[in-house]
Amino acid sequence: MTQPLGSFPGGLKLRGHKKRSTQTPIRRTPLAKQLILPLQQHIGAAAVPIVEVGDKVLKGQRIARAEGHVSVCLHAPSSGTVVAIDEQAIPHPSGLSAACITIETDGEDKWAERHPVKGFQDMTPHEIRQIIRDAGIVGLGGAGFPSFIKLNPGIHHTVESLILNGAECEPYITCDDMLMRERADGILDGVEIMLHALNAQEVLLAIEDNKSQAISSMELALAARPHLTQTKIAVIPTRYPTGGEKQIIQVVTGKEVPTNGLPIDIGIVCHNMGTAYAVGRAINHGEPLISRIVTVTGTDVTHAGNFETLFGTPISALLEFAETKRQPDEPFILGGPMMGFNLSGDNLPVTKTANCILVGVEDAAEKAEPLPCIRCGDCASACPASLLPQQLYWHARAKDFDQTRDYNLFDCIECGCCDYVCPSKIPLVSYFRFAKTEIMNQERERKKSDLARERFETRQARMEREQREKEERQRQRKAALAASKAKKEQDAAAETSSAEDKEN
Amino acid sequence: MLTAIIALTLLALILGLLLGFASVKFKVEGDPIVEQIDKLLPQTQCGQCSFAGCRPYAEAIAAGEADINRCPPGGEATIQALADLLDVEPKPLDEECGVEKPKMLAVIDEQRCIGCTLCIQACPVDAILGAAKHMHTVIADECTGCELCLEPCPVDCIDMLEVAQNPNTWRWPDPSHLQLERGGRS
Ligand code: SF4
Ligand code: SF4
Ligand code: SF4
Ligand code: SF4
Numbered sequence: 001m002t003q004p005l006g007s008f009p010g011g012l013k014l015r016g017h018k019k020r021s022t023q024t025p026i027r028r029t030p031l032a033k034q035l036i037l038p039l040q041q042h043i044g045a046a047a048v049p050i051v052e053v054g055d056k057v058l059k060g061q062r063i064a065r066a067e068g069h070v071s072v073c074l075h076a077p078s079s080g081t082v083v084a085i086d087e088q089a090i091p092h093p094s095g096l097s098a099a100c101i102t103i104e105t106d107g108e109d110k111w112a113e114r115h116p117v118k119g120f121q122d123m124t125p126h127e128i129r130q131i132i133r134d135a136g137i138v139g140l141g142g143a144g145f146p147s148f149i150k151l152n153p154g155i156h157h158t159v160e161s162l163i164l165n166g167a168e169c170e171p172y173i174t175c176d177d178m179l180m181r182e183r184a185d186g187i188l189d190g191v192e193i194m195l196h197a198l199n200a201q202e203v204l205l206a207i208e209d210n211k212s213q214a215i216s217s218m219e220l221a222l223a224a225r226p227h228l229t230q231t232k233i234a235v236i237p238t239r240y241p242t243g244g245e246k247q248i249i250q251v252v253t254g255k256e257v258p259t260n261g262l263p264i265d266i267g268i269v270c271h272n273m274g275t276a277y278a279v280g281r282a283i284n285h286g287e288p289l290i291s292r293i294v295t296v297t298g299t300d301v302t303h304a305g306n307f308e309t310l311f312g313t314p315i316s317a318l319l320e321f322a323e324t325k326r327q328p329d330e331p332f333i334l335g336g337p338m339m340g341f342n343l344s345g346d347n348l349p350v351t352k353t354a355n356c357i358l359v360g361v362e363d364a365a366e367k368a369e370p371l372p373c374i375r376c377g378d379c380a381s382a383c384p385a386s387l388l389p390q391q392l393y394w395h396a397r398a399k400d401f402d403q404t405r406d407y408n409l410f411d412c413i414e415c416g417c418c419d420y421v422c423p424s425k426i427p428l429v430s431y432f433r434f435a436k437t438e439i440m441n442q443e444r445e446r447k448k449s450d451l452a453r454e455r456f457e458t459r460q461a462r463m464e465r466e467q468r469e470k471e472e473r474q475r476q477r478k479a480a481l482a483a484s485k486a487k488k489e490q491d492a493a494a495e496t497s498s499a500e501d502k503e504n
Numbered sequence: 505m506l507t508a509i510i511a512l513t514l515l516a517l518i519l520g521l522l523l524g525f526a527s528v529k530f531k532v533e534g535d536p537i538v539e540q541i542d543k544l545l546p547q548t549q550c551g552q553c554s555f556a557g558c559r560p561y562a563e564a565i566a567a568g569e570a571d572i573n574r575c576p577p578g579g580e581a582t583i584q585a586l587a588d589l590l591d592v593e594p595k596p597l598d599e600e601c602g603v604e605k606p607k608m609l610a611v612i613d614e615q616r617c618i619g620c621t622l623c624i625q626a627c628p629v630d631a632i633l634g635a636a637k638h639m640h641t642v643i644a645d646e647c648t649g650c651e652l653c654l655e656p657c658p659v660d661c662i663d664m665l666e667v668a669q670n671p672n673t674w675r676w677p678d679p680s681h682l683q684l685e686r687g688g689r690s
Contacts, residue, residue, distance in 0.1 A: 040671075094674035397680060399584065430679040437675035442581065444673070445546070452547035452648045453558070455629040 006254030008247045010384045012240045012417050014171050014338075016210060017362060021174045021297040021304040026182055028308045029294075029321055035077055035103045035312025036349040037063070038090045042138040043145045044070030049101055055082045058112035060288050063101055066133060072146045073136045076112075077290040077310035080105040091315070091334050091348040093341040100349075103312065114286030125151070125197040128283065135282035136289045136352075141165060141176075141243070141272035142335065144353040147279065150271065151197045153264055160267035162200040163252055164191060164276055166207040166214065167236065167243035170336035173356040175293040176273045178306040180207065180214035184221035187273055189280030191231065198269055203231040205273075206252050210238040240338065241415040245270050247384050259411055294318065294350060298333075300325040300360030309350050315357060316346040324359050333358035338416040371424040379418035379428060385411045389418035389428050396435035401442065404435045412436075538566045544585045548577040549628040550650040552602045557628070565590075573597050577649070579604035607667040608649035614639040616661035623653035623662060 040046035047064035057063060057076040064074040080103045088100040120128060133148040153159050164187075168176040180187065195203055205222075207215050218233055225231075236242060236251050246257045248270065255266050263270055274292065281287040290311060297304040302323035309318055315334075319326060326332065331344040336356055379389035387408055395403035409432060418428045541562040548558070553574040555561040564570035565586070572586040573595050580597070587594035597604060612623070612632070617639040624632045624640065631647040634640030642662075654662050 090671065092671045092674075093676070094669070094671050096669060096671050096674060098671050402588070427679050430676065433676040434678050441673065441675055445581075446543075448648075449545070449547040450543075451646065452549075452629050453542070455631075455646065456547060456549055456557070459628065459630050 005252065006250050007237075008242075008250045008384045009386050010382045010417060011242070011247075012382060012420060013238075014240045015362075016238070017172045017297070018174050018177065018210070020301075021172070021295050021306060022177060022181075024303070024305045026178050026293055026306045026308055029310070029313055029318050031078055031105055031107065031109060031310065032313045032317050033105060034083070034314070035080075035105060035310060036088050036314070036347070037074060037077070037101045037103070037312045038088070038349065038351060039064055039074065039099045039101065041074070041144060041311070041352040042072055043143065044068070044072075046099065047071060047074045049085050051082050051085075051101065053082055053085055056080075057082060057103060058110055060114065060290060061112040062134070062288070063103075070146060070149065072138055072148075073134050073288070074101070075136055075288040075290050076103055077312055078103070078105045079108050079110040089345050089348055091343055091351060091354065093343075095343075095345070116286040117283045120193050120196060120283050123196075125199070128193060128197045132279060132282055134288070135278075137275065137278045137282060138289070138352050139272055140274035140278065140292060140352065140355070142339070142353055142355055147271065147275050150269060151194060153198060153269065157264050158267060159198045159200040159264070159269050160202065161253055161269075162191075162194060162198055162203045163248060163268060163270045164203065164205045164273055165243060165245070165248050165270055166205060166211070166218075166273045167248055168211070169208060169238070169240045169243040170338050171240075172297050172358055172361075173295050173336050174297070175295045175306050175355050177211050177214050178295075179274055179277060179293055180211070181217050183277060184214075184217045185224075186280050187218070187277045188221050188225060188228070189284055190276030190278065191280075192225075192228070193279050193283050194271060194276060195228075195231075200269070201230065203228070204234045204252050205231065206234045206236050206248055208238040208242060209235050241384055241413065241417070244384065244413050244415060246413070259408060289352065292350070292352060292354070294354055295356040296322040296359075297356065298324075298359040299362050311351060312349045314346065315343075315348050315350055315354075318350060319357065319359065326359050333361070337361045338420070339414060368425045370426045373424055373426060376423060378421045378423065382417040382421045384415060384417060385413060387412055389432075392435075393426060393428050393431050396431040399438070401435055401439050404432075405439065409435055409439070538562050540589060541565050541586065544578075544582055544589065545575060546577045546582065546648070547629075548648040548650040550577060550648075550652065552576050554601065571595070571598065574601045576602035576604055608651070608664040609644055609667050610642045610647050610649065610651070610653055611663050611665050612640050612642055613661040613663065614641065616659055618659055620658060622656040622658065626653045626656045628652060 039049065045067045048067045049064045051057060051063045058079045059076060061076045062073050063076050066073050082101060083104045084102040086100065087097040088102065090098045090100065117123065129148040129151050132151065133146065137147045138144045139147060166176055166180055191203060205218055207218065215233060215235060222228060222231060222233065234252050241247055242251055245263065249263055249268055250256055253268065257263050257266060278289050291308055293306050294309045295306050296318060304322065307318060307322065328346055329344055331342045333340040334343050334354060334357060335341065337358060340358060373390060373393065375390060377390065383389055392404055392407050392409055395407065412432050414429050414433060416429050422428060542559050545558040545562060551557065553561045555564055561570060561574065565572060572590065572592065573583050575582055576597060583594050583597065619634060619637040619639055621636050624634060628650065629646055629648055631643050632640050632653065633643060649664065651664060
């Protein structure tokens, strides 16, 4: 075990509400009749379908391929028939639809042929990354970034530390906690593979000190692998948002990731515990990522707990299985109470990034009309990214987006600490999310108008050239005409003169 | 006398060379302010600003001959950006020019298109694809929604559709416009 070497500024001590969902072991959600699989469940380009409506598919069969570099494949979570490839409602704050593959399950849950790897030590990091990409693995902590990219440090970097993020700092969420308690060995399988791919000098399994059972089960599993000499457990203080990537790096190593920089710039790679488990399954068992553990909890849930759920399972079916007081079409929260967002709609599917479904929050703040900012500065002291939320708010509100950028808006991790402490109840994070998407939109528009200008100018140039060529041709024709006319006249003149000569 | 002439000639030569060098080295590429203004305009080339296109409008602004609020496709965001660049107060869009509309996209009804190529000739950004007597299509990514292709079409087969939002282009709403609608945060 190692001691944490640093800490991050600000942050909050929050009530965990974790016991509610850790009383029963992980359960399996029953197979749903229909599985709806969005083609984009990760950051990057949407996957491209390689099946057609009517095709029979087996469990684990690839149904969409990765498109471009930042993308991953998608697989059938169970056997059945593809019944639709079209737009379906997806769990996104916009409430919009996106392209999905819908599979009607046949109840047999029959696996396609799997190809487990015997002895990953003999494979090159590149081969390992390829399998991980083909297995559709993305960061399961919430962001959904393709994992194979984060297993490629590039030739210019050496990896000093690989950090396994088991902080799970947000209240109510316990899926990583339960995974560490019950499947510590499976996690270490994946850690060994990641270690091999990255050639890291040390591995730190970072776990918050409120998860004593998870810590002891990980310790036990680690003790059974004496060859993992470079791997240690780092017990870190429970504080929100320790689970943020930059924050956990600061806590565990005392190093700071620079603004606009990546952890690899300071020799660090960070992965989630659930991702490590998925990597182990993919390599050692040949199983692509087709399910995840989802916490279902909240004051309105009767049998709160963690559920191993196939992707595409309707969230409503999961909620039914856990039994809730929720009425159909009532909203729920996807994610935790701090970073999650409200959703409603009964047909929304569970996706790769769905870590928690929350129905009913105990100490929910009553909704209040925001008051003017009193410039107390509490938001700045609470901010783990050392930002000035009050200034950011001011400029975001005035739509002065260049200014928000100067105040490092894009360093904001949307943790909600500033919202939480603001005595005026100003929805600060909503302003920051608004400003971020506005800036990204402006950038898209600028790119588009640059393209339009370029195309317009080439067209202008082409038309001018064509005009010139036309004029040139006309001039030449005229000249030729004039010349032939002159020649004719000359000939005529010569003829008449010769005629005259003869006559004479 | 002779030395004086030589000295003066030499001086003239050196100064001339210097000037020539300076004019090459510090050459002004167009008008930088026009360039900067043009960069902020949406390049729709629609002419709603009453100029022949975005660049002529940019030149007029730079010359102080036109106000900054005459571009409907750019709307509020463009006015804000221009005000920022020129350090003047933003003002609402001039209604004489038009109103800010959602982003549009031209779509050709391929059943009705007779392949006359008139729209191709009208499109300022070459966003329409097709050959004579064959049906045409609009390259969605390159269409700026300027509507200049509508007029010339003899069979009225071009429609303007609103550009659909998708989860990747969606924007969070302005919180100052919605009150008491938040939740999910304790
Ligand atoms: S939401 Fe952003 S600004 Fe607010 S405390 Fe968190 S990181 Fe800081
Ligand atoms: S906490 Fe709220 S009231 Fe205090 S300075 Fe920040 S935004 Fe203003
Ligand atoms: S109104 Fe705007 S988009 Fe249209 S030509 Fe003028 S500057 Fe360009
Ligand atoms: S296709 Fe029509 S609307 Fe689109 S840019 Fe060309 S002329 Fe304008």
